[in-house]
Amino acid sequence: MRDPYEVLGMSRNSDPDALKARYEELKAKYGEQRFEDGERGNEGARLLSELESSWAIIQQDLKSGGNNVTGDYAKIENYIRSGDYDAAQRELDAVPSRDGKWHYYQSIIFYKRDWLSESRSQLVIAVQMEPNNSKYRESLRKLDMVMGNAGVNPNDMGRTQQGPYDNGQYYNQTYQQQQQQQDQQINSAGNFCANCICAYCMTELCCAMMRGCH
Numbered sequence: 001m002r003d004p005y006e007v008l009g010m011s012r013n014s015d016p017d018a019l020k021a022r023y024e025e026l027k028a029k030y031g032e033q034r035f036e037d038g039e040r041g042n043e044g045a046r047l048l049s050e051l052e053s054s055w056a057i058i059q060q061d062l063k064s065g066g067n068n069v070t071g072d073y074a075k076i077e078n079y080i081r082s083g084d085y086d087a088a089q090r091e092l093d094a095v096p097s098r099d100g101k102w103h104y105y106q107s108i109i110f111y112k113r114d115w116l117s118e119s120r121s122q123l124v125i126a127v128q129m130e131p132n133n134s135k136y137r138e139s140l141r142k143l144d145m146v147m148g149n150a151g152v153n154p155n156d157m158g159r160t161q162q163g164p165y166d167n168g169q170y171y172n173q174t175y176q177q178q179q180q181q182q183d184q185q186i187n188s189a190g191n192f193c194a195n196c197i198c199a200y201c202m203t204e205l206c207c208a209m210m211r212g213c214h
Contacts, residue, residue, distance in 0.1 A: 004054035004061075016062055023055050076105055085109055100130035107139070116147050 005012055008022045030051060033044025057075075073095075079088035088109050095102055107122035123140040130136060 002050070002054075004057045007050055007054040008058070012061075019058060019062075023051065023058075026051050073101065073105060080108060080112060083112075085112055100126040100133060100136065103129065104136055104139075111143070116143070119143065120147065 005014070005019075008019060008026065010019055010022055014022075027048065030044045030048035034041055034048055036044060076088050076091045079085070079091060088105075092102065092105055092109065103122045103126040107119045107126065110116075110119035110122060120140070120143055123136060123143060126136045127133070127140055
């Protein structure tokens, strides 16, 4: 995605009123163009959609004093959820502060690419920078559990009902399912053995009774 100010042809230091005026100007221009025939109409619709998305970001940026565009982790999450890890990485690289939150999100991107070792390294840094953050510690613990269990599919780790990850809390659903299946197999095998032993004992008892009758 292009820089939102670049879409307007303005700079970050532009006056808010000038930004709004430029937005209104382009909105009217692209709004008319989208009704034209052929490729030009399609281009107008695309530019209008890009303009609206950019203006929404600029408005958030203005409200936060100009510190929101490069640090918009919500946008990074949306890219991750949609599977666009390249865009998520570009957005993360634009964040100037390399704090624990930054390394945590970097670990998620690496994890989604199945780069587990790199993901763990980023989680370790996040925990070191914010040792009291229970979310980071729990994510690291469960990632270690996955890396120590060859039967777990990395693509299944971290999935919840809400999406690829739920506020960073990895959930080893696949591992639990495997454990349940193993328990069922063990119970089935135990029941089979018990039935065999019972049948054998009954056979021996009948034979003994027959021998006693003679």
